[in-house]
Amino acid sequence: MREIIAERKSKTFSESEDFDLLQTLLYTEMYKGREERIIDEIISMFLAGHKTVQLTTTNVLCYMKEYPEVGTKLQAEIDSKIRPIKDDIVGKFTKDLA
Numbered sequence: 001m002r003e004i005i006a007e008r009k010s011k012t013f014s015e016s017e018d019f020d021l022l023q024t025l026l027y028t029e030m031y032k033g034r035e036e037r038i039i040d041e042i043i044s045m046f047l048a049g050h051k052t053v054q055l056t057t058t059n060v061l062c063y064m065k066e067y068p069e070v071g072t073k074l075q076a077e078i079d080s081k082i083r084p085i086k087d088d089i090v091g092k093f094t095k096d097l098a
């Protein structure tokens with residue numbers, strides 16, 4: 001992690017194409033010169049994001065097996081959002097989103 005931070009620090013803000021969590025932390029006043037804090041935040045994100053997503057996904061899949069009608073409803077909702085994007089990726093739908 002320290003190597004990644006050092007590499008990112010060696011680039012200017014505009015040189016770096018990645019505008020991500022690390023970039024945000026490096027340029028936030030509160031974290032300037034505080035590498036330990038930056039590392040803590042990144043570890044927190046990994047921990048907070050790991051089990052939550054794993055458990056939620058597992059529960060959703062279990063409920064969908066138990067209640068297939070919920071799965072059908074969910075599939076219909078996903079399709080209604082995805083199909084317009086797939087059929088018209090740069091057209092009206094994406095303009096409506098902007």
Ligand code: HEM
Nearest residue numbers: 021041044045046047048049050051052053054055056057
């Ligand atoms: C389905 C997935 C997730 C669920 C169900 C979930 C649920 C929660 C809940 C209930 C809280 C506490 C909110 C509160 O009481 O104030 C929370 C906080 C938090 N979650 Fe998640 N989370 C999920 C995914 C993630 C992911 C992917 C990340 C990061 C990559 C993340 C990062 C955090 C952080 C940093 C906090 C603390 C926010 C704060 O108090 O400032 N979570 N999450």
